[in-house]
Amino acid sequence: MKKVISSLIIACAAITASAAPSILSLKHSISDNSITYPESFETDTHKMLQNWYLQNYTVLDTNFDKSQPLNATDEVYIKRLSALPTTIEMPYNQIVRSYINMYTQRKRELVEAMLGMSLYYMPIFEQALERHGVPLELRYLPVIESALNPDAVSKAGATGLWQFMLPTARGLGMEISTLVDERRDPHVSSEAAAVYLKQLYNMYGDWSLAIAAYNCGPGNVNKALRRAGIEDKKDKDFWSIYYFLPQETRGYVPAFIAANYVMTYYNLHGISPALAKRPIITDSVHVSKRVNFNQISQVLNIPVEEIRVLNPQYRHDIIPGDIRPYSLVLPSMQVYSYIMSEDSIAGRDATLYARRSVVEPTSLEELENNGEFTTKLVVKTHKVKRGETLSGIAKKYGVSVSDIKKWNGMRKNSVPRGRNLKINTYERVRIEKPAS
CATH class of the missing domain: 1.10.530.10 (Lysozyme)
Incomplete structure (x- = not known):
């Protein structure tokens, strides 16, 4: 009986294996x-x-x-x-x-x-x-x-x-x-x-x-x-x-x-x-200066769109060759022209595409000498908070207590919380130039 059962198990296993x-x-x-x-x-x-x-x-x-x-x-x-x-x-x-x-x-x-x-x-x-x-x-x-x-x-x-x-x-x-x-x-x-x-x-x-x-x-x-x-x-x-x-x-x-x-x-x-429609044969040149696609386009008379198609890795039309040499792919006939015109390309509208490495802020004296700023009266409103005094408010705005009392018709030095006080201050503002 055991032999029969064993035979059945083996047969079933064989059928299952063949069906898998x-x-x-x-x-x-x-x-x-x-x-x-x-x-x-x-x-x-x-x-x-x-x-x-x-x-x-x-x-x-x-x-x-x-x-x-x-x-x-x-x-x-x-x-x-x-x-x-x-x-x-x-x-x-x-x-x-x-x-x-x-x-x-x-x-x-x-x-x-x-x-x-x-x-x-x-x-x-x-x-x-x-x-x-x-x-x-x-x-x-x-x-x-x-x-x-x-x-x-x-x-x-x-x-x-x-x-x-x-x-x-x-x-x-x-x-x-x-x-x-x-x-x-x-x-x-x-x-x-x-x-x-x-x-x-x-x-x-x-x-x-x-x-x-x-x-x-x-x-x-x-x-x-x-x-x-x-x-x-x-x-x-x-x-x-x-x-x-x-x-x-x-x-x-x-x-x-x-x-x-x-x-x-x-x-x-x-x-x-x-x-x-026409063959496109390309070559590459190493660029060691910072140049914009527009500079290359204008000097070599190549459409900017073509430069972008051949160089999609430059995300903003800028080759940062001043950091390290980068490869530029061009139609092969234009590679030699680029090498011969490299200085002209870098110099084309140079101030427009230049990146400043050192910048000094313009001094106030220079701005005043240039007549670009003036002093203007500005009226502000201050809402008195709990614990504030006239002397503290005057100090905050750089004015005197007597001035605050005069501007607001006050006789006493005490001021209630929540009152709105008028404060006259002077600020430097840029002179707006008339539109040309």
């Missing part, structure tokens, strides 16, 4: 009815299309056939994702499909704008990722992070193309001050992102978890792994801890997969590709 979903099946069959889309989907597309770079350097292909179908079958999506030449796994499921649908249907104009911006930004991303030996498909992380807007700021304060929080950015060596925010610098932030992503991958040995940790931090991923009871490194996988992650992070890897899809297969959904 594996990570492999879970990543393809998982579904979620409460999907939270990234803030990048809220980007004001109309405002983005007014970007100076998009207006002057790109144009949408008007001859493109827009009659392509909006949707495809699950089998087609799986085939297309499988054909992507990526190291990072790109599985398909209904969550991934919801993000693909969002990009290819409701956010078509956003994709068109991002395709235009990608002509400039993608080479910068790829060079940084290549230098640090991480997969090039990570170049599409800024698509879901910021919609390729270097000035993007999330509700939580994450900033720039790669959406770094301030502590993380400073930990990676980026400068953040009133004048400079290197989270907005495409070159500096891309280098930092590549370093950080490599650190996260070394921590988990899995790119899906590294990407999730990039969004919500290693602490939340580690907590999710503990709650899921996963300790073996080979079992660590984003999809195995999906429901233990913060809600926003659950959609992060699916959004990343969808971004790779739409930036590759946009033409198969009737989304117009962006074409280069």
